[in-house]
Amino acid sequence: MNNFGYKQASNIDDAVTLVAASEKTSFIAGGTNLIDLWKYNITNPAELIDINHLNELSNIEQLENGGLRLGAGVKNADTAYHPIVEQKYPLLSKAILAGASAQIRNMATNGGNLLQRTRCYYFYDPEVPCNKRNPGSGCPAKDGYNRMHAILGTSEQCIAVFPSDMCVALAALDAVVNVSGPEGARSIPFKEFHRLPGDRPDLDNNLKKNELITSIDLPEKGFEGNYSYLKLRDRHSYAFALVSVATTFTLDGSIISDARIALGGVAHQPWRSFEAEQFLEGKTASEENFALAADLILKGAKGFGDNDFKIKLAKKAIIRNCLMALRPETQLPGAQPAA
Numbered sequence: 241m242n243n244f245g246y247k248q249a250s251n252i253d254d255a256v257t258l259v260a261a262s263e264k265t266s267f268i269a270g271g272t273n274l275i276d277l278w279k280y281n282i283t284n285p286a287e288l289i290d291i292n293h294l295n296e297l298s299n300i301e302q303l304e305n306g307g308l309r310l311g312a313g314v315k316n317a318d319t320a321y322h323p324i325v326e327q328k329y330p331l332l333s334k335a336i337l338a339g340a341s342a343q344i345r346n347m348a349t350n351g352g353n354l355l356q357r358t359r360c361y362y363f364y365d366p367e368v369p370c371n372k373r374n375p376g377s378g379c380p381a382k383d384g385y386n387r388m389h390a391i392l393g394t395s396e397q398c399i400a401v402f403p404s405d406m407c408v409a410l411a412a413l414d415a416v417v418n419v420s421g422p423e424g425a426r427s428i429p430f431k432e433f434h435r436l437p438g439d440r441p442d443l444d445n446n447l448k449k450n451e452l453i454t455s456i457d458l459p460e461k462g463f464e465g466n467y468s469y470l471k472l473r474d475r476h477s478y479a480f481a482l483v484s485v486a487t488t489f490t491l492d493g494s495i496i497s498d499a500r501i502a503l504g505g506v507a508h509q510p511w512r513s514f515e516a517e518q519f520l521e522g523k524t525a526s527e528e529n530f531a532l533a534a535d536l537i538l539k540g541a542k543g544f545g546d547n548d549f550k551i552k553l554a555k556k557a558i559i560r561n562c563l564m565a566l567r568p569e570t571q572l573p574g575a576q577p578a579a
C-alpha cells in the first residue's frame with residue numbers, strides 16, 4: 241500500500257474544503273467499501289478526510305413536516321434499530337438488516353451505503369478491462385460470466401448492478417438526499433440520485449465533485465401498515481441480492497390507493513416503474529394484478545446468458561413480496577415466511 245495523508249474534518253465546511261484540496265483526496269466514513277477498493281487497487285487516495293467526527297452528520301431527528309432526518313454519519317445498525325425507524329419506517333429497518341453482517345452494519349454509515357460501488361467481478365479485477373473502472377476499455381461482463389448482472393437499464397458499455405439493500409427501501413419511500421459542496425447545499429430526490437450507466441458507466445450517481453452527503457430525509461408517510469422487503473440471494477446471509485424487492489401499499493379495504501415497488505440487484509440503480517405503480521392504484525390487491533404489475537416492471541428486461549434466470553425470479557419475487565406486504569405480521573422477527 242502507498243503512503244497516504246490523513247486529516248479529521250471538524251465541520252461540514254471544513255470537510256468540503258479539505259476534500260477539494262487535491263484530485264486524489266477522498267472522504268472516509270466507515271471504510272467498509274473504500275478499504276476493500278483500496279486493497280484491490282481500484283482506488284488509491286493520496287489523502288483521507290475522516291468525516292466520522294462531524295456532529296452535524298451524527299443524528300436522527302424528527303422534521304417539522306412530520307418526516308425523519310437520518311444523519312449521513314449514523315451507522316446502518318443504529319438507523320435500523322432506531323425506535324422511530326422501527327415503528328414508522330419498518331421497510332427501511334428490514335432492508336438495512338438484510339444487508340451485509342452485524343459487524344459491517346455497525347461500521348457502515350448511511351452516506352457510505354449510498355455510495356458503495358458495484359460488486360461486478362470485472363470491476364474488482366484491475367487486470368481486465370472495465371468501462372466503469374477504466375472508461376473506454378470495454379465490458380467483459382456482457383459476454384463473460386454475468387450471473388449477478390443487470391437485466392434492466394443496461395447499456396452497451398456496462399451491465400453492472402448497484403448492490404445496496406438500504407437504497408431499495410429509500411427509493412420506495414421517496415427519500416431525499418441532502419448534500420453540501422463547494423457551490424453550497426442542495427437536496428436531491430432519491431430517484432435522481434443514482435444513474436443508469438448509459439455512456440458514462442464510470443459515474444454511479446449525480447453527486448457533484450467534492451460534495452458531501454450530510455443527511456437523508458424520509459417523508460412523513462412511512463407505510464408502516466403494509467410493507468415487505470424480500471431479498472433473494474445465494475446464501476441466506478452475508479450475500480448480495482440476486483433480486484430484492486421493496487413493496488409498500490396504502491389500502492382502502494382491498495383496494496390499493498398507493499403502491500410503491502422498488503427492485504434491487506437488477507439494475508445500475510434501485511429500479512422503480514411508475515407505470516406499474518399507477519396500474520395498481522385503484523385496483524384490488526390480488527395475485528393476478530400483482531402479476532400484471534410485475535410484467536410492467538420487467539417490460540424490456542434482457543438477460544445476458546448466465547443471468548437470464550433473473551427475469552423469471554424477479555417476476556416471482558415481485559408477486560410474492562406484494563402478497564407479503566398484505567400480511568406485514570409476516571415481517572416480524574421470528575415470523576414464518578408468507579405462503
Ligand SMILES: Cc1cc2nc3c(=O)[nH]c(=O)nc-3n(C[C@H](O)[C@H](O)[C@H](O)COP(=O)(O)OP(=O)(O)OC[C@H]3O[C@@H](n4cnc5c(N)ncnc54)[C@H](O)[C@@H]3O)c2cc1C
Nearest residue numbers: 269270271272273274339340349351352353355404405453
Ligand atoms: C463483505 C461485505 C458484504 C456486504 N454486503 C452488503 C449487502 O448485502 N447489502 C448492502 O446493502 N451492502 C453490503 N455491503 C456494503 C456496505 O453496506 C457498504 O460497504 C457500506 O454501506 C459503506 O459505508 P461506509 O460508511 O463504510 O463507507 P466508506 O467505505 O467509508 O465510503 C464509501 C464511499 O463513500 C464515500 N463517502 C462516505 N460517506 C460519504 C459522505 N457522507 N459524503 C460523501 N461521500 C461519502 C467515500 O469517500 C467512499 O468513496 C457489504 C460490504 C462488505 C464489505
